[in-house]
Amino acid sequence: MQAPSPFLAAENLACRRGDRLLFRRLSFRLDAGAACHVTGANGAGKTTLIRALAGLTSPYAGRVNRDGALALLGERTGLDPDLPLARALAFWFALDRADDTPAILARLRLDGLAEVPVRYLSTGQTKRAALARVLGQAAPIWLLDEPLSGLDTASQSLVGELVRDHCAAGGIALIASHQPLDVPGMTRLAIEDFAPAETEDAA
């Protein structure tokens, strides 16, 4: 973990997509050890919020503050589809100077898939590979967009365990998910609570 006391905060954040204001006046602060579950219907703006927190989208208003490196689990894995999984992950593990990569592969139950080309991986296997990248980054702040989608029951439990361990070690996790997660003390942020009224057109 790079920052001894990481934090992630949004202050009066508003985001638009096209000409639609998705949410406004959204504020929160997460400190070391905190987990937050972001909920909302399809299209409510969960991915947009995560992209704004990661600095990939400029908010329409407000600001994001943080101390600590980010690891983002999004739709794209960044893994070379033509490489065997172990080599595709090794590329990122080397860049991230990941420790104990065999342990990461074992934790995500990927060791038996080392020689399988990335493009042959199933949906759940691909998701576990993306989570291995997150672990390899050893970043204190995790932004996980739908980490449970496509996972079987055992892998869903594993994600809960990873988040619990990360937060117990002083990390922060913000998770957008349609499925419940078993993380004690996790707070909930319902995007719809920050949706503008029909008549509202400014943040």
Ligand SMILES: Nc1ncnc2c1ncn2[C@@H]1O[C@H](COP(=O)(O)OP(=O)(O)OP(=O)(O)O)[C@@H](O)[C@H]1O
């Ligand atoms: N590049 C874009 N240009 C215009 N509108 C966009 C763009 N990307 C997303 N949107 C729209 O912004 C809204 C919010 O999308 P977002 O992906 O943040 O929702 P979400 O809450 O993550 O949804 P889901 O649960 O389906 O993943 C949607 O109505 C979507 O169609």
